[in-house]
Structures are given as C-alpha cells and as structure tokens.
Amino acid sequence: MSRQLQRLLYIALGLLVFIVIYSTSTTNREFSIVEKAWRDLISPVQRGLSAVGNGIVGTFKYVGDIKNAASELQKLRTEQAKMEFELARLREIEEENIRLKELLGFKGNSELDLVPARVVGRDPRAWLKTIVLDKGEKQGVEIGLPIVTYSGLVGQVTSVTSYTSQVSLLVDPKTAVGGIVQRTRDFVIVDNADAKGFLRVTPLYQKENENYGTSSLIEWQEGDVVITSGVGSMYPKGLMIGTITSVTPSVEGIVGNLTPSVDFRRLEEVFILYHSRTDEMEEGRDTSQE
DSSP: OOHHHHHHHHHHHHHHHHHHHHHHHOOSSOOOHHHHHHHHHHHHHHHHHHHHHHHHHHHHHHHHHHHHHHHHHHHHHHHHHHHHHHHHHHHHHHHHHHHHHHHHHHHHHOOSOEEEEEEEEEOGGGTTTEEEESOOGGGTOOTTOEEEETTEEEEEEEEEOSSOEEEEETTSTTOOEEEEETTTOOEEEEEOOOTTSOEEEEEHHHHHHOOGGGGGGOOOOTTOEEEEOOOSSSSOTTOEEEEEEEEEEETTEEEEEEEESSOGGGOOEEEEEOTTOOHHHHHHSOGGGO
C-alpha cells in the first residue's frame, strides 16, 4: 500500500470518528438513517463497556469496604483487649485490697509488733522452701524473726541483707516447729514436710522418749487444730500451724498428717513479727519504709 493511500485511509478514519462524535453528542436534531444505524450498531458495545466499568467500580468499592471493615474490626479487637486488660488489673487490685484488709484486720487484732512485707523473690527450683522479702537490716530485720500471715505461721528469717531478707518456710523439710493440739493439749513436733507440702505431727514425749505405749492415750481426730506451743523463744504461743487430716497408729507410735493453714504456693504479703525486740532495737528500726 502506497503512502498516499495510507494518508487517504487515515483521513477517512478521522472523518468517520468526527462524524460519530458529532452524531452522538448532538441531541437537538433529527438523526439520519446512517446515524441511527450507527447508534444501533455501537449501543451493545457501549452497554458492555458500561457494565464492565460499573463492575470494576463496584469491585474497587467492595474491596475498599472490606478494608474499612477489617480496620474497624482491628480497632474493636484492640479496644476489647484494652478493656480486658483493665478489668484484669482492677480484679487484681480488688483481690489485693481484700488480702490487705485481712492482713490489717489480723494486725489490728494482734498485740504483737507486726510489720508488713512483700514477697519479692522465690527460687523456682525450691518454691516451697524459701521466699525473699522487701525488708532487711535497715528495717531492723534479724535472723530468727518469725514470719506470719492472718492464716498462720509462715516460717522464720534465715538470712538478711540491707534491704531484703530470706525466709525458710514451714514446709521446708529441714524446718521443725513445736506445737500443741488445741483440743487435747498434747505437745507435738511438726516437721518432715513431704513433696506436696503436707507435714507430720508426732507427740513430743513419744518422739523424745520413744515411749510408744503412750500412743493409746492419744485421742487425736481429723480436723484437730495445731498451734505453736510457745516453748522456747522462736515463736510466740498460739499461732495457727494447720489442721490434722489423718491419724496413723503403728507399732512405733502414732503419727498425724497435717495440712498447713497457710497456702505457701501463693504467698504475696506477710508480716514480720518483732515479738522479742528490745527498746534499743526498736529505736534502730527504720519506720519510714513500713
């Protein structure tokens, strides 16, 4: 095809496009037969293109709506998480307030010199053996001081630093406490905690004298309460130790199993018991941090 013919063809196509544009944009005149035929010819194409365009626009709008919905859902989830966190925090504050009220009630009803302390450390490998408190030498803490809660006896201080103290718990297998069975008034030794935290109760005269024949005189029952005996200077008399849950007689005497009154797994706040402090020691205690 020669260049001249190509030019003529381009000119014809240009005129045709112009005619189409002119014919479709003019609405105030009567269409010719050619214009009517042309419009009828291209109308399916226009409808198809319009449908495709509307579909594309609808698709983009749908995708946008999904993104907006996802964003709103994420915001709602974030708000829900914040609310759940706040509720958990408020529940913890409420539980702590309950514990502190119980502790304060215990302190208010006690004639002993009690100083509150928080548990700030535990050994994961020896959870039922020791705890670390946030009071130390600067607050007058010394080795041997008893540690208690409103539930009963916790243990005693075994080492101190300037601002902390380590406590050996009652359920440490190496710990032994002198006690009294409250109902029968039998003097006993509470010791030998097992892996689950249960303690052994043995009559003191039976343990010391091996007088196994006296076991027939012992009338312990399940539910009998054991308290500290006050014998010696380690613990004052009357602190709750636990409850006898079973009694086992044998040829070697009688032995009771005891459930401690304190839940040693969940200790958070305790009292340091300054029952044997002198005036000089009291003056040296830093009360600003109590």
